[in-house]
Amino acid sequence: MVPSNNDGFVVARSKEAKLLGIGDLEPFYKVQHLLRAHGVASFSSNYLLYGDISHRIMTILREFSPNVEVYSIDVMFLDLHGLQEDWQDYGRKIRNTL
The missing domain is CATH 3.30.70.270 (Reverse transcriptase/Diguanylate cyclase domain)
Known part of the structure; x- marks a missing residue:
């Protein structure tokens, strides 16, 4: 899963993140706990x-x-x-x- 510039919004989702119901352009702070709880890695965009x-x-x-x-x-x-x-x-x- 990749958050946008300054980790504001979700801009790219892995299969695992999609299965958790994480939507495109979802605010990153709202799903961060879900990612951690399920071991889904996130990488800041470069x-x-x-x-x-x-x-x-x-x-x-x-x-x-x-x-x-x-x-x-x-x-x-x-x-x-x-x-x-x-x-x-x-x-x-x-x-x-x-």
Whole structure:
């Protein structure tokens, strides 16, 4: 389970946290006792690391399309218009490169 910046809200939940009924964007202080009681680990988010990884991934993805649109820190659209390769093969090449 991962709380948001400054451990304010739950932003990512493990299967175990979901089974306990912990909702997305639940205030972290309200569920902290439940996590401890059931041995569910929580890890504070690391936005510097997340931003660095996002930048590295997006830099690599730019090699696969000359036309890209960055939508957010973790969403990027690649324009693959006119792609001459098989879609599945190209997707595998992207995955393997990443």
